[in-house]
Amino acid sequence: MSFLNLAKERFSTRDFLTKPVEEDKLLEILEAARISPSAVNRQPWHFVVVRDENLKEKIVEAYPRDWFAKAPVFIVACGDHTESWKRDDGKDYCDIDISIAVTHIMLAATDLGLGTCFVGAFDVDKCRQALKLPKHLEPIALIPLGYPAKKDSTKRFNTRRKALSEIVHYDGFDSNIKEQ
Ligand SMILES: Cc1cc2nc3c(=O)[nH]c(=O)nc-3n(C[C@H](O)[C@H](O)[C@H](O)COP(=O)(O)O)c2cc1C
Helix, strand or coil: CCHHHHHHHCCECCCECCCCCCHHHHHHHHHHHHCCCCHHHCCCEEEEEECCHHHHHHHHHHCCCHHHHHCCEEEEEEEECCCCCECCCCCECHHHHHHHHHHHHHHHHHHCCCEECCECCCCHHHHHHHHCCCCCEEEEEEEEEECECCCCCCCHHHHCCCCHHHHCECCCCCCECCCC
16 A cells, blocks of 8 residues: 555544453554654653553543443553653753654554544553553553544545645745746
């Protein structure tokens, strides 16, 4: 599959089958996260894989949605702000590094026929407590992982994304691209 087709196949999966995720597929997805690029190669991340039902219930308390609870695996992507690179103006690249790694996870999962969703709107304190995270680690994304119950159409990109003409600027911000 071409990269663009793979990227279009990915969608935020909000309905999962109970079918378990095979160990080799999980490892391949985690390997995709491991090789992700990061600012100054600091790799300021930890990935907590949650499959234990009791622990899953505690994570669901941090993001109480039925569809989320149905995923057989959660990956919690955590950032280490003590390791992440800071630019001269103080900007911390931790969230950016984690987001790129999560993108690797989502695309690798898609490639293997699995579904994911980047979940950011969760209760950080509840997640921290459930995983007993040390203070220097921030849970940044919850990623439910499993087989999708149904697919989303790639046609959604025709309407649910801005047009290139709205977002691309050549040779400076004011010059818009020509209509094609
Ligand atoms: C940083 C980030 C945070 C997100 N947080 C949530 C979330 O908390 N809950 C959710 O259902 N979807 C969440 N999403 C998924 C977006 O809603 C979704 O990517 C967007 O609507 C586009 O749809 P698509 O992923 O199916 O192409 C998040 C996505 C990103 C990139």
